[in-house]
Structure formats: structure tokens, C-alpha cells
């Protein structure tokens with residue numbers, strides 16, 4: 092079996108799709124090899140691209156808060172993304188996130204597959220529709236199945252919203268409710284992970 096360190100080294104030179112051309116670096120997963128819970132996001136954002144670590148920007152701060160509220164220690168979780176390079180469009184000085192295409196997701200999946208083999212988590216929690224669809228297929232509807240324990244090739248999977256969805260909500264009350272939903276889904280995933 093290929094180790095996470097070996098995979099990380101190999102992924103740093105990945106040219107499976109064109110996203111490596113504009114991104115600063117490959118942002119591989121982070122966390123202990125024996126993590127019971129694997130969190131799966133979409134792709135690194137602006138700050139992740141610069142730092143080389145997943146979920147360290149604004150969405151990461153929401154995720155951190157949700158993990159604390161769910162009683163989950165981030166240091167014990169393996170956190171990664173479906174796509175390992177930041178896809179963006181330049182608007183003046185800003186780099187605006189672009190959703191990866193199906194073929195970019197496909198090109199990156201071997202890395203996730205390697206991470207799943209190396210970590211062997213007890214449960215996967217997908218954050219947002221891109222991550223859920225990458226594993227469960229394009230017909231998967233997050234709105235219908237979020238917060239359920241779903242079977243993914245024999246592995247329990249909990250699909251929840253992306254932390255950035257919480258950030259986008261302007262109304263205070265609605266934002267608090269969305270965060271609470273994320274927390275409760277993460278709590279469920281942690282419960283399944285604990286066995």
C-alpha cells in the first residue's frame with residue numbers, strides 16, 4: 092500500500108488536468124494516517140492554494156467552529172479535497188473560485204482513492220455537492236439525503252453542506268440554523284466513526 096507521504100510527493104507533480112498550470116501548488120490532504128473520520132471538501136480556495144494546506148481560509152474557520160461544536164478534534168481528522176488544485180478566475184487583483192468540471196474531478200480521483208486506501212477511515216463526511224457527487228454520482232441530491240448515513244462501497248458516508256454555504260447566508264438566524272445543521276451532521280459522522 093502506498094503511504095500518504097509517498098502519495099503527497101507524487102501528487103505535488105500532478106499534471107492529470109490543466110489546473111496545475113495556474114495554481115500555486117498541489118494542496119494534498121492533511122491529518123493522521125489512522126484517522127477514523129475523513130472529511131472531504133471540493134477544492135482548495137485562495138488561502139489554501141497559498142499555504143498548501145486544506146481548509147485554512149474562511150471556510151476552514153467555519154469548519155473549525157463546527158468541529159468544536161460537534162465535539163470533534165480536528166487534529167484527529169483527515170481532511171482533504173476532491174480536487175487538489177485551486178481553480179479560479181482573475182477579477183482584478185482577486186482570484187474567484189470556479190467549480191471544477193466533471194473531467195477535472197475525474198482526473199483527480201486517483202489521489203482520493205489512494206488517500207482512502209492509506210487512511211482506511213471508518214466514515215467519510217462529504218462537504219458540499221461536488222464532494223458528494225464525486226463519490227456517489229451526479230444524480231445524488233444533497234438536499235434530499237444530507238445528514239443520512241449512506242453506503243459508499245461498504246464505507247459509511249454522511250453528506251453535509253459545505254462550510255462556505257454557511258458563510259454566504261446573510262440572514263443571521265438562517266446562518267445560525269445552517270451552522271447548526273452542519274454541526275449535527277458532523278456529530279453524526281463522529282458517532283459512526285466512534286463505532
Ligand code: URA
Nearest residue numbers: 132133134136145146
Ligand atoms: N473549500 C474547500 O472545499 N476546501 C478547502 O480546502 C477550502 C475551501
